[in-house]
Amino acid sequence: GESVGLHLPTLSVQEGDNSIINCAYSNSASDYFIWYKQESGKGPQFIIDIRSNMDKRQGQRVTVLLNKTVKHLSLQIAATQPGDSAVYFCAENMGGAGDKIIFGKGTRLHILP
Amino acid sequence: KAGVTQTPRYLIKTRGQQVTLSCSPISGHRSVSWYQQTPGQGLQFLFEYFSETQRNKGNFPGRFSGRQFSNSRSEMNVSTLELGDSALYLCASRSALDSSYEQYFGPGTRLTVT
Numbered sequence: 001g002e003s004v005g006l007h008l009p010t011l012s013v014q015e016g017d018n019s020i021i022n023c024a025y026s027n028s029a030s031d032y033f034i035w036y037k038q039e040s041g042k043g044p045q046f047i048i049d050i051r052s053n054m055d056k057r058q059g060q061r062v063t064v065l066l067n068k069t070v071k072h073l074s075l076q077i078a079a080t081q082p083g084d085s086a087v088y089f090c091a092e093n094m095g096g097a098g099d100k101i102i103f104g105k106g107t108r109l110h111i112l113p
Numbered sequence: 114k115a116g117v118t119q120t121p122r123y124l125i126k127t128r129g130q131q132v133t134l135s136c137s138p139i140s141g142h143r144s145v146s147w148y149q150q151t152p153g154q155g156l157q158f159l160f161e162y163f164s165e166t167q168r169n170k171g172n173f174p175g176r177f178s179g180r181q182f183s184n185s186r187s188e189m190n191v192s193t194l195e196l197g198d199s200a201l202y203l204c205a206s207r208s209a210l211d212s213s214y215e216q217y218f219g220p221g222t223r224l225t226v227t
Contacts, residue, residue, distance in 0.1 A: 042220065043218030049214045049215065089156065095168065097168065098161050100158055101216070103148075104155075
């Protein structure tokens with residue numbers, strides 16, 4: 001039968017502006033959270049992670065915020081560039097001692113010239 | 114150093130057949146995870162191996178299995194293929210011996226079941 005594609009939310013941002021991508025997670029016991037970027041035809045690429053005992057972590061041009069009270073994660077990208085166009089996934093580890101990375105549905109980031 | 118490699122890159126199989134996909138992690142990485150990516154379901158976790166042991170498993174039927182060898186290379190097998198198994202199968206590796214949780218993904222194997 002015909003497969004129905006995921007309707008990915010799309011965020012359109014002007015080049016040079018900041019982007020904020022939001023994500024809700026499901027498991028209060030997840031011990032760390034990760035953001036990935038996936039460009040067309042490629043596997044996901046790690047951007048940044050944050051442990052559950054932190055509420056903010058910064059990387060190069062990116063910041064992740066974790067709000068455990070409302071189970072919310074966000075990724076901020078500063079000075080968005082054309083190369084930032086991709087699908088962004090948040091993910092949580094439910095694996096305890098090992099890895100059991102559960103991905104969210106993804107957000108497509110579209111950069112406007 | 115070389116990235117994660119997956120073979121084959123593309124595969125076409127018929128319903129009822131079985132298939133084996135291979136993943137070579139980054140040298141020194143001991144954890145290998147497998148994922149299925151489809152337009153309808155997104156990225157779904159299949160299983161994770163560490164030191165030849167399966168540590169975690171996702172919600173897939175028993176037709177999906179895997180293993181890891183002593184050199185950390187991993188294979189996954191899907192038996193009695195169904196049309197719905199058509200997907201991009203991704204593997205990812207990480208060191209698992211340091212504090213970083215950074216996973217490195219391979220390019221995937223595109224499986225088409227007809």
